[in-house]
Amino acid sequence: METGQRKDPDGKLVPLHFIQNVTLKVNGKTVVESQISQGISRNPVFTFRIKGGAKGDRIEVSWIDNHGETNQTETAVA
Amino acid sequence: MAVLAAIALKAVRGAGRGVEQGRLWRENRGRRAEILGASNPVASRDVVIEAPQIAENGAVVPIEITSNVPGTTSIAVLIDKNPFPLVGKFDFMEGALPFVKLTRSWARPPSAGRRRSARKHYVATQEIKVTIGGCGG
Numbered sequence: 001m002e003t004g005q006r007k008d009p010d011g012k013l014v015p016l017h018f019i020q021n022v023t024l025k026v027n028g029k030t031v032v033e034s035q036i037s038q039g040i041s042r043n044p045v046f047t048f049r050i051k052g053g054a055k056g057d058r059i060e061v062s063w064i065d066n067h068g069e070t071n072q073t074e075t076a077v078a
Numbered sequence: 079m080a081v082l083a084a085i086a087l088k089a090v091r092g093a094g095r096g097v098e099q100g101r102l103w104r105e106n107r108g109r110r111a112e113i114l115g116a117s118n119p120v121a122s123r124d125v126v127i128e129a130p131q132i133a134e135n136g137a138v139v140p141i142e143i144t145s146n147v148p149g150t151t152s153i154a155v156l157i158d159k160n161p162f163p164l165v166g167k168f169d170f171m172e173g174a175l176p177f178v179k180l181t182r183s184w185a186r187p188p189s190a191g192r193r194r195s196a197r198k199h200y201v202a203t204q205e206i207k208v209t210i211g212g213c214g215g
Contacts, residue, residue: 024174031174036166039157040180041138047179048168 003038018066024048025060053077122147142179150176 004016018040024032032048055077062072128142143153153176155165168178 026173029171029173031171032168032178033171034166034168034178037164039165045140045179045181047142047177049175049177051173051175 016066019044019063020066022046022061022063024050025058025062026050026053027058028060138181140179140181143177145176147176153178155180 002014002017004013006014008014016038018038019036022032022034022036023030031050034046036044057077058074059077060072060074062070064070124146126144126146128144129140141155143155145153150170152167152169154167155178157165166178166180170176
């Protein structure tokens with residue numbers, strides 16, 4: 001996370017960089033959507049809870065940062 | 079360390095500088111709420127914030143928020159006196175429980191959780207003290 005207010009040793013501002021959106025899907029259905037600001041910590045940890053949840057349910061998490069970089073991961077409920 | 083939240087307001091007033099801080103708190107709360115479309119949040123015990131009262135490391139402070147308000151659709155986390163008060167807004171759809179846990183960084187923080195259910199807004203606050211600032215990179 002970079003707030004955009006910190007300066008590097010040369011006195012230049014370090015550009016804003018943070019995770020902006022996190023989406024949680026269960027079996028392909030979106031259950032949580034979040035919009036996040038630069039107030040979040042570096043390497044943030046989020047915990048969400050879902051109703052029900054059976055063995056084999058597919059959990060997908062995707063995220064995008066303010067540079068447009070995106071990634072996702074998925075797992076099945078064990 | 080300057081800390082205030084709704085619950086802590088009386089104590090802060092007792093400290094002699096609370097009138098000014100209390101005014102700022104009310105003004106800021108109104109403004110932040112407006113940004114979220116929540117002009118008159120209702121203080122509620124159904125909004126539960128779990129967070130350390132004293133956080134050793136301001137760079138990573140865990141906050142856990144649970145809403146017991148039926149039909150909650152959204153939780154927003156705001157930190158007083160933060161350059162960026164709104165840490166995040168979490169929208170819950172069918173199939174999700176209105177709960178969120180996150181880590182956030184801050185140097186001088188109290189926290190406020192806020193949730194919305196059927197276009198009504200509820201708010202809970204908790205103060206958190208930090209012994210090592212978190213905004214230094």
